[in-house]
Amino acid sequence: DGGITQSPKYLFRKEGxxxxxxxxxxxxHDAMYWYRQDPGQGLRLIYYSQIVNDFQKxxxxxxxxxSREKKESFPLTVTSAQKNPTAFYLCASSIGQTNSPLHFxxxxxxxxx
Amino acid sequence: xxxxxxxxxxxxxSEGTPVLLRCNYSSSYSPSLFWYVQHPNKGLQLLLKxxxxxxxxxxxxxxxxxxxxxxxxxxxxxxxxxMSDAAEYFCVVxxxxxxxxxxxxxxxxxxxxx
Numbered sequence: 129d130g131g132i133t134q135s136p137k138y139l140f141r142k143e144g145x146x147x148x149x150x151x152x153x154x155x156x157h158d159a160m161y162w163y164r165q166d167p168g169q170g171l172r173l174i175y176y177s178q179i180v181n182d183f184q185k186x187x188x189x190x191x192x193x194x195s196r197e198k199k200e201s202f203p204l205t206v207t208s209a210q211k212n213p214t215a216f217y218l219c220a221s222s223i224g225q226t227n228s229p230l231h232f233x234x235x236x237x238x239x240x241x
Numbered sequence: 242x243x244x245x246x247x248x249x250x251x252x253x254x255s256e257g258t259p260v261l262l263r264c265n266y267s268s269s270y271s272p273s274l275f276w277y278v279q280h281p282n283k284g285l286q287l288l289l290k291x292x293x294x295x296x297x298x299x300x301x302x303x304x305x306x307x308x309x310x311x312x313x314x315x316x317x318x319x320x321x322x323x324m325s326d327a328a329e330y331f332c333v334v335x336x337x338x339x340x341x342x343x344x345x346x347x348x349x350x351x352x353x354x355x
Contacts, residue, residue: 168250170345216282
């Protein structure tokens, strides 16, 4: 079955450490996205990529970095510069056209202590 | 700029009664509109989408939504709630004039009482 796989489901890190969240899709989608979700809030866009080797900052990119070396993969690194990294992170992909919906992974819950 | 307002942060219904989750949007271009559902600690699942075809859109699990341009609304309804419908629901707008990016509403938590 086609879909988006995020791993791990739960991640625990000490403050000051960088951590990388994995996102892989086999839907052959061009566009991929990273969102952050905090309790009781909607989704906020961190980074997005519309094509391989290209990506753009979203609304809350500070303290995060991404790469898009392969169409299938869009890993997100949460750096030590991110002041409040504890959150639920969602990866998504889409064909990229206006009327195409996003397909979401099941998320990674990151806890930094 | 485009925006989405979900008018209720929480909605509580009894099992078997109708569900209404309200969504208003603003967009200066013909938008595409979506409703997603999220169960706890899960990703978002697409319920339905409007893309300028029929204004009444049917989705999965018995949900439907009606696009009303004059009211800039896209409310989600279901005739009879099930316990399994308890979840968070997000209304989303996407338009070319916003760089083809999606704008999410703040979400509505639906609670279903037995």
